[in-house]
Amino acid sequence: MxxxxxxxxxxxxxxxxxxxxxxxxxxxxxxxxxxxxxxxxxxxxxxxxxxxxxxxFHWHKTSRALAFEDALEEFTQLFETIIDEQVGDKKVILPLSGGLDSRTQATALHHLGKDVNAYSYDFKGGYPETAIGKQIAKTCDLTFTEHHIEKGYLWDCIEQLAAINQCYSEFTHPRQMAIFDEYEKMGDIFSLGHWGDVLFDTPTSKQLTxxxxxxxxxxxxxxxxxxxxxxxxxxxxxxxxxxxxxxxxxxxxxxxxxxxxDTGAKIRAFKSLYWAPRWTNTNLSVFEEQHPITLPYFDDRMCQFICTVPEKHLEDRMLQIAYIKKRNPKLAKITWEQHKPYNLYTFQQNTSPKNIPYRAVQKLKRETKKALGKPYVQRNWELQFVGMENDEKLQQYLFSENMHPFISKPLLARFYNNFKNIDPVHYSHPLSMLLTLSLKMKLLK
Known part of the structure; x- marks a missing residue:
């Protein structure tokens, strides 16, 4: 505007x-x-x-005297009503992760008897997140495809992505671009689980100044x-x-x-007003390029429900977990990636010393792969910035004439060298942002 x-x-x-x-x-x-x-x-x-x-619409916190079971019943009816209205009789495309938001959607879509084509992706050489997605899809009788994101995929689509999101988001996050061309044949409409993790958790239970x-x-x-x-x-x-x-x-x-x-509700409102619209929503445009999108957690009625449900019922994802257990207990027994190897019945055990054996075994696996020349990929930027071919592409964009005099070469070289020689984890974000600015400058010329 x-x-x-x-x-x-x-x-x-x-x-x-x-x-x-x-x-x-x-x-x-x-x-x-x-x-x-x-x-x-x-x-x-x-x-x-x-x-x-x-x-x-104004975010507020006006908690009702509502027992947890009553809150669960309200959420159940509201969530399923919203999804039913949003997708109708269209073939639904459902991205599945190892978390709770898409699993909650899968629960509702299965209960409503919708026609769903689910998919999941993971990093090649990383944690097999698709394995969890496949289990969820099988339990819900959903059609399922798995995708393994290859190293360096970004360079084949980075300029297309820049044109779609106009460089309002850094480029290493939207993995959906890796399978962009596949979406056209998957179905009619997306059901996306964005922002559920913020609505259905309490940022902090402490009352802060x-x-x-x-x-x-x-x-x-x-x-x-x-x-x-x-x-x-x-x-x-x-x-x-x-x-x-x-x-x-x-x-x-x-x-x-x-x-x-209430501090927790206030922080949630801030995120919903000033974070979701400018970070989460930006790359929704990638999905919209192929099919209409629906967002059950963004519905006004869901936001109003969050404003009036007691904050204690939103702690630790309680409502989503209880909903999944209620509608599909088998789904609740599948690993919750955030608390692997535990599930929705056992995740409270993910504390020391109970989780030490699992963590030790996983670390040993990573070290063994690294010794064999197959490093464990944990982060998006590792697929894009690590390795000779990636480095060549990165430098082409980073040190192109598009950036000058917008950003000086010494400054670019400083952050590039810090990433390469000092701390790649710490400097991966600055490098990704500089890459994003480089593409923006190219769009403007």
Whole structure:
């Protein structure tokens, strides 16, 4: 949306982007462009410029006197109603992971008797997440396909991805691009489980002061190495004061706009207002390029339910776990990846010393693979940035003329060398953000 402002780079917003991986609030790359806030009615003038925005949904916390079993019954009816309305009689495409959100969807889709084509993917050389997806699909009698994401897949589709998401998300996360062409023949409509993990958990059960809430959020949103890159760009672009002061002020003001006393509910509202729309939602456009999408956890009725259900019923994913146990006990016995090798009945045992034998065996397996020249792949960036062929492609984009004088070569070389020679885990995010900016500059030329 156009804003009456100079058409120039919004340097401060870009610094926030590289620090966190998403643009904050309505920010974009330019001062005269904004995104519209979620759940709002927006007014524009006769020339097409933004005038004002009026929210039609307000996050709040008004807990009802509701027993857990009653909350579970309400969730069951609401969730299944939403999914039934969203997908109708269309053939559903369901991405399955080893977590709870898609498993909860699989439970509902199976109970409703929907026609579902499920799929899962994992990293070649990493944890076999597809094995969990296959078990879930088999238990629910769903058609299933598995995909193994190959090393370096990004370079074949990176410019297509840049055109789709306009470089509003770093490129190492959307694994769905690796099987982009497969989606067309999978079905009619996607059912996506985005944001369920935020709605159906309590960020913190502690009641924090405003200052503590700010610290909590900053710790959550700033990525490893992100602050270092943001500070470097802030200095290069000669921006006033410091980046940290700017970020703190921005986040603090947004927090103060949320009129909720309970800390857990307030943090959830912040994430839903300012994180989901700018990070989670960005790459939904990849799915939309192939088929319509549905998002049961984004439905207004679900958000309203979360606002009124007692916070204690949202701790530790209690409602989703109870729902799966109730509707399909066999699904609950399948490994929960976050707590592997435990399932929904036994995950409380995932504590020391009970989990030490499993962790020791897994570490031994990883070390053995590494000794054999087959390193265990745990992170998306390892598929894209590690190895000679990946490095060649990375340097082509990173040190292209598109980046100059936008970002100096010494700064690029500094973060590239830190990734290669000092700490690849810490500097993988900055490197990915610089790659994203390089593609954005190419789009603009």
């Amino acid at each position: 156009k804003v009456r402002a100079p058409h120039e780079f919004h340097w401060e917003a870009i610094c926030v982007f590289v620090a966190t991986g998403f643009f904050l609030d309505t920010d974009t790359y330019f001062k005269d462009l904004m995104v519209l806030p979620p759940a709002s009615i927006n007014e524009i003038d006769e020339e097409g410029f933004f005038v004002k925005s009026t929210p039609w 405003e200052a503590e809430e700010l610290e909590y959020l900053l710790k959550k949103i700033i990525k490893k190495g992100g602050m270092e890159l943001a500070n470097a760009l802030w200095e290069q672009w000669n921006l006033p004061d410091t980046f940290e002061a700017y970020l703190r002020q921005r986040v603090s003001k947004l927090l103060q706009k949320i009129d909720i006393q």
